[in-house]
Amino acid sequence: MKIRFFMAAVLSAVLFASCESDNEINEIPEEELGNYTKGVFILNEGNFGSGNSSVSFLKPDLLKIKHSIFIEENEGKNLGDTGQNIGFYKDLAFIVMNVSGKIEVVNRHSFEHLATIETGLDNPRYIDLYEGKAFVSNWGDGMDPDDDFIAVYNLASFELEETISVEEGPEKVFTVNNKVYVAHKGGFGFNNKISVIDPNINIIEKIIEVGEVPNSMVSDGNSLWVLSSGLPAYAETETAGKITQIDMINHQVVNELSFEVNEHPANLNFDGESLFYTLEDMVYRISVANQKVPGSSITEFVDEGVLYGFTITENEIFASFANYDFTGDGKLMVLDKAGNLLNEFSMGINPNGIYIVE
């Protein structure tokens, strides 16, 4: 995906189009510590250049919704431009603001603003946390394939600890089993790598080749599954989407599941038993035991908007939609695992990520 000046106002939203599928929340406290201790956060990225990003919160009853909680809890302070991702660690939440080039740190129970991280970021994309450290993927200049990096921050001081130079287009960051996995989707170009970083020494241990344009990762503790969308139709050669299963001990590819050449899936999720993904506006499930590309979908979203955020829990499917022209309020749909609609909410502008805290 590329950004171009003339269409920036209209098209730029798509540049940041990448749907969330964060999987685990660290360190969940037993008792409620604030208004937002349990429930669902939805990040609305807003419009590129307009500085109208916001966070919505759905209470655990999945009935009551509250919008613009950052502004509300912080005396009208503006969140910034193009919220890309939220990471959680102990009592903290980290909101990565892509276009503003900063990370807002809040207390995740009260959403009270604690700090702003600005140093060491350049076109920041995604964040994950591990043992008192934050790992943030950065594209640098989109046009420059050689300036991409992972910024490592110390969470005691919120100071930059180290910058790890990486391959082009680091996108999702996923910490599991004492490793940080970075999916290189490609910045303005395409890439097909997973970098494995040892978070204790901030060094890349291994680079694993996967399908073209890896967009999401999940794990059951033993295997890492990477979903790649494949090269789009406008690339020189269109390629099929692919699910790559990687052994997390030796980091070898143990299995690959290919889609049709014109199929470009996204939003890989794992609910403990099955893998879920989306293909265009359809939702599919694959049993981990019997890995086969399924013939039929669980459900299909018809004319709801552009599918922009997608998360699975034990009992629900959460899907968020941007309007077709990426202006105005998007929406959130909550479905059961069979695909029946439970509830639907109006969201802020362009909701791109859904985060469950419990």
Add this chain to the structure above:
Amino acid sequence: MNLNRYYLLFLGSLLALPAFSQTEPVTRLDEVVLSDISLKRDSEERRVMLLNDSILKENEPSLTSLLKFNSPIFFRENGPGMVSSASFRGTSAQQTAVIWNGININSQFTGQTDFNTILTGTVNNISIRPGGGSVLYGSGAIGGSVHLNNSFKFDGEFHNQLKLDYGSFETFSGNYGASISSEKTSFQLNLARNSSANDFEYPRENQFNENGDIRNTGLGLSGAHRLSKNHLLKFHSKFYEGERGFSGTLSAPSRSKFEDVNSRNLLEWNGFYGDLSSSLKLAYLDEIYRYFENRDTEEYNYGRARTGIAKVDLSYQFSSELEVTGIVDYQKISGKGTNTGENQRNIGSLALLLKHSLGDFSYQLSARKEATEEYESPLLFAANGLYRFSEWYEIRLGVSKNFRIPSFNDLYWYAGGNLDLKPETSKQVELGQKFSFKNLKYDLAVYLINSENLLRWVPNSGGLWRPENTGEVRNYGLEAAVDWNKTIGSHSLEMNATYAWTQSQNQETKKQLIYVPEHKATASLGYNYNRYSVFYQFLYNGSIFTSSDNKYTLDDYTISNLGIARNFGRNDIVKIGFQVRNLFDEKYKSMPGRPMPGRYFNSSITFKL
């Protein structure tokens, strides 16, 4: 004269021309000091607003500032001097055509003109022609067209003028214009140089406009020579080079930069053979852009389009009441760019126009058909009539079908470009009336425009944006303009005002389109007394929706400018002026997240020889 009718058969063939009688060439010559003959031919049955040289000089040097304060056209700007696009009668940026000496200069890549890349200092008159004009001006003349013209004088004099401006935010502007002519030959040279740090403070935000610096240079050279009683040769050459940082926003920094290099050349030969007149135009346009995501690096995207145009316009005057014109036009466009690859497009067109005057009633009929490789072009037409009830009251009625062709980006964009596009088409009807009493002119027009097969970029279910012919929009509204002037002794007063009420509805959702204000009003007042002059400008921009669900808006705003000047020296050789812009320090935005400057100042000195 009637015999000459048969020569009509030879329209399109220059060979037959010398056979015509030569009756009144001199008066005809005077009429065509403008290269845009169609504009002149057309200006009775339609409304054409002329902004003359003195208005151009009162305003800031870009076309955006000029039109913002002096016309019903609405502009959205990413900050002062940044990318600026027009909406005329509620239409899209690609539905306003910019015409330079009769040639359409909208970008081949975007289909629109960035009005901040047009310097008013290198042209000497600018006209605004509301309503459809695709028959004469081609793609994009739907909401209306803006005409940039260099006209000639054959007065045997030498004029020479230098204007220097310096103002807030280290804004410097220098304009030099010279013209020299004899009875046979006329030349003019215009130079313009502008630069600004443009680092104004966002009103009451405690933040500055960063990376918004501007530098540009314009050069214009025009010449005309009477080869004989019956032949006139003209040329126009224009060069523009601009470099801008793309400014940051309230919540995001920027380090990108944009460069434009445009050159435009036009050679025209007019022939007059009694009742027949001809115009042959050859034009060569070259547009280049470079976009640097990070201005500190050498990495950039670029695009370059070169257009060659040959145009023959033949008019035959059957009588003083009836004139028929045929226009044959051929264009070859070669474009290449980082995002569009290398492509060529050839467009040929044929147009026929009839202008008939029957005493108090006059009308024009015209039609045009284009042919090109990539898509089928519709037959375009226009019919305009004028009825003069009296010296002081006239009404006019117009209907037309116009279009906007797919741009190079629409067709060839590497990710999403769609070769199956059709032109978007638009039908419109307009009713206007004009009152003129002594020093007062009042014009009121209502219009309805239905556009279909709109070329819009929409995401598909895989998230890829592609242009498609989708949707219908209905625009309707009202435009009013008042002009008044009065001179008493050595006092003279002039007032102009415009008002536009605009509805622009998506026919599927019945919602107002984004970035179309329902109300816009402008007013200006000029007062001269002896060597002193004062002007006051006023702009009201109604609120606009920024989302298609009409849930988000940008507030309305009111801006005033005030300027004073005094002439000095023998023959008023020096003029010193001072202007305050945004006099009341209005806090406003033209685009979300992008505050515009509060009150700021400018001073100028003009030397006139």
